[in-house]
Amino acid sequence: MEDQALFEQHHKTGQTFSYGTAGFRSKSDGLDPVMFAVGVVAGIRSMFLEGSVVGVMITASHNPPEDNGVKIVDPRGEMMEQSWEKLATQVANSACESYEAFCHAVSVVCMSVGVKRSAMKGRIVVARDSRASGPRLLQAFLAGVKWVGNVEAYDYGTLTTPQLHFLASQSNIGKLEDKTSAAPLPRVHETAYYDTFLSAWTSIAQIAGFDSLPYPVTIDAANGIGAAKVREMLLNHPFFQKDVSLVNADWHAAALLNHQCGADFVKTNQRLPQGVEGSRAGINCSFDGDADRVVFYFCDSEAKFHLLDGDKLATLLARFFKTLLEDAGVQEQVSLGVVQTAYANGSSTAYIERILQVPVSCTPTGVKHLHHEAVTRFDIGIYFEANGHGTVVFSPQALQKLQDKLETVEVGPHAHRALQLILLFSKLINQTVGDAITDMLAILAVLSILKWSPETWDSEYTDLPNKLVKVVVPDRTIFKTTNAERQLTSPPGLQAKIDAAIARVLRGRSFVRASGTEDAVRVYAEAATETEAHLLAKEVDELVRTY
Ligand SMILES: CC(=O)N[C@H]1[C@@H](OP(=O)(O)O)O[C@H](CO)[C@@H](O)[C@@H]1O
Numbered sequence: 001m002e003d004q005a006l007f008e009q010h011h012k013t014g015q016t017f018s019y020g021t022a023g024f025r026s027k028s029d030g031l032d033p034v035m036f037a038v039g040v041v042a043g044i045r046s047m048f049l050e051g052s053v054v055g056v057m058i059t060a061s062h063n064p065p066e067d068n069g070v071k072i073v074d075p076r077g078e079m080m081e082q083s084w085e086k087l088a089t090q091v092a093n094s095a096c097e098s099y100e101a102f103c104h105a106v107s108v109v110c111m112s113v114g115v116k117r118s119a120m121k122g123r124i125v126v127a128r129d130s131r132a133s134g135p136r137l138l139q140a141f142l143a144g145v146k147w148v149g150n151v152e153a154y155d156y157g158t159l160t161t162p163q164l165h166f167l168a169s170q171s172n173i174g175k176l177e178d179k180t181s182a183a184p185l186p187r188v189h190e191t192a193y194y195d196t197f198l199s200a201w202t203s204i205a206q207i208a209g210f211d212s213l214p215y216p217v218t219i220d221a222a223n224g225i226g227a228a229k230v231r232e233m234l235l236n237h238p239f240f241q242k243d244v245s246l247v248n249a250d251w252h253a254a255a256l257l258n259h260q261c262g263a264d265f266v267k268t269n270q271r272l273p274q275g276v277e278g279s280r281a282g283i284n285c286s287f288d289g290d291a292d293r294v295v296f297y298f299c300d301s302e303a304k305f306h307l308l309d310g311d312k313l314a315t316l317l318a319r320f321f322k323t324l325l326e327d328a329g330v331q332e333q334v335s336l337g338v339v340q341t342a343y344a345n346g347s348s349t350a351y352i353e354r355i356l357q358v359p360v361s362c363t364p365t366g367v368k369h370l371h372h373e374a375v376t377r378f379d380i381g382i383y384f385e386a387n388g389h390g391t392v393v394f395s396p397q398a399l400q401k402l403q404d405k406l407e408t409v410e411v412g413p414h415a416h417r418a419l420q421l422i423l424l425f426s427k428l429i430n431q432t433v434g435d436a437i438t439d440m441l442a443i444l445a446v447l448s449i450l451k452w453s454p455e456t457w458d459s460e461y462t463d464l465p466n467k468l469v470k471v472v473v474p475d476r477t478i479f480k481t482t483n484a485e486r487q488l489t490s491p492p493g494l495q496a497k498i499d500a501a502i503a504r505v506l507r508g509r510s511f512v513r514a515s516g517t518e519d520a521v522r523v524y525a526e527a528a529t530e531t532e533a534h535l536l537a538k539e540v541d542e543l544v545r546t547y
């Protein structure tokens with residue numbers, strides 16, 4: 001009965017949920033039972049993994065302040081294995097129904113994965129972003145953890161999403177192989193995050209011979225938790241103190257989160273966020289609300305805004321690593337590739353394939369797809385969504401090869417430096433997930449090493465004019481895609497009409513897919529001129545509406 005009382009405290013009915021692109025997400029009001037259910041599922045997942053530490057992040061990223069959400073992170077810091085998403089969905093929806101339905105769903109899940117709750121132990125680390133609903137939802141989550149029994153949870157308080165991914169993975173070091181379920185939950189301190197990445201930065205600066213940033217950097221932190229963490233990590237650090245300014249840093253003002261600022265605002269509106277002046281010299285960047293995305297931008301001498309989005313980040317890193325691999329003489333042994341989605345600008349894909357001669361792979365939207373492809377296809381896999389969410393992953397085998405070469409083979413100073421730099425960049429980049437802070441540091445290090453201005457970076461290729469629109473339809477589930485979301489298989493006949501519209505404009509490309517995070521269908525169009533891109537978007541938008 002005590003267990004049921006715990007459940008009832010957080011029970012609400014009336015909504016159904018689905019574990020989507022980024023976990024569960026909705027208006028925060030109805031999320032309490034979902035949080036309770038996630039406490040239970042994360043506990044069972046950890047038991048299933050013989051006590052490895054599982055992470056849980058309470059956030060709704062770039063969404064408005066009244067939203068919230070939650071996602072489960074696996075022991076190596078990656079998104080929860082996809083086959084568990086439907087289990088999480090079942091338990092969450094049963095928790096919105098009744099206690100009986102909930103207990104039944106939990107037993108079914110335990111049975112199907114072979115977990116005996118009374119005989120096993122689980123370990124969880126949890127964190128939340130700066131949203132006002134966070135503390136309440138955390139309580140619902142912790143009640144769920146308590147309900148499972150035998151699960152130890154450590155609450156980090158507020159973190160950025162990538163900090164939680166990183167700290168979860170660090171909690172498992174040495175444990176993934178040696179799972180003694182009697183061991184207590186290791187408490188990796190938040191400072192491990194700062195120390196790891198700052199120490200890589202310092203070593204890179206030493207080897208590359210720079211002792212300050214190339215130019216002033218303004219960070220728009222979207223009034224999110226990233227502001228608090230940048231302040232802690234960088235603003236008192238001698239290297240950054242002088243040249244880094246932080247704006248939209250009011251993370252206590254929950255209502256201002258992502259409001260007229262942040263990575264999503266800048267990418268969608270293609271203009272400066274509130275609080276950033278175009279006239280300021282140097283470079284600017286914007287994080288999203290949980291600091292797992294970053295985009296850069298600057299204004300030229302004619303005050304024209306230039307966006308350096310996820311595609312530009314990927315291309316800069318691809319060019320940089322390609323040169324380092326050649327300098328190190330390992331381009332034959334270590335494969336390099338870029339992973340994008342259909343939203344990547346066509347010019348960026350052409351630049352990577354034709355100019356850089358680096359292979360490109362395209363996956364469906366959602367970081368889990370890109371991450372998986374980057375890890376499985378390449379030794380150094382660079383992946384970014386156009387909106388700025390991405391990272392670089394390095395295979396342990398390739399890193400070992402580089403380390404061996406560095407230690408055992410006589411190489412010239414140029415190759416020696418290149419080997420050292422690749423190894424150090426693998427430590428400067430948070431490989432568990434896209435991370436606004438460490439991606440920003442990696443980009444600033446590359447710009448310093450190349451001695452590139454923002455203009456030089458931007459001039460590598462010119463984006464094709466493009467347009468992204470959201471179409472609200474009665475039922476988005478009828479829109480089914482194939483070929484990494486680039487073509488529709490349903491509703492029948494629509495793709496042929498889209499193809500005909502594309503054929504009417506120069507360098508046209510357009511596709512339609514149902515959003516995984518919003519109740520809408522997205523239409524993307526690009527073409528040789530702005531007029532044609534807008535025309536194509538409008539035509540396809542109208543086609544979607546008629547279906
Ligand atoms: C076009 C676009 O930007 N889509 C975003 C958005 O997904 P949708 O499935 O398109 O709603 O949110 C995802 C989660 O944050 C992010 O991974 C993705 O890139």
Ligand SMILES: [Mg+2]
Nearest residue numbers: 061288290292
């Ligand atoms: Mg985010």
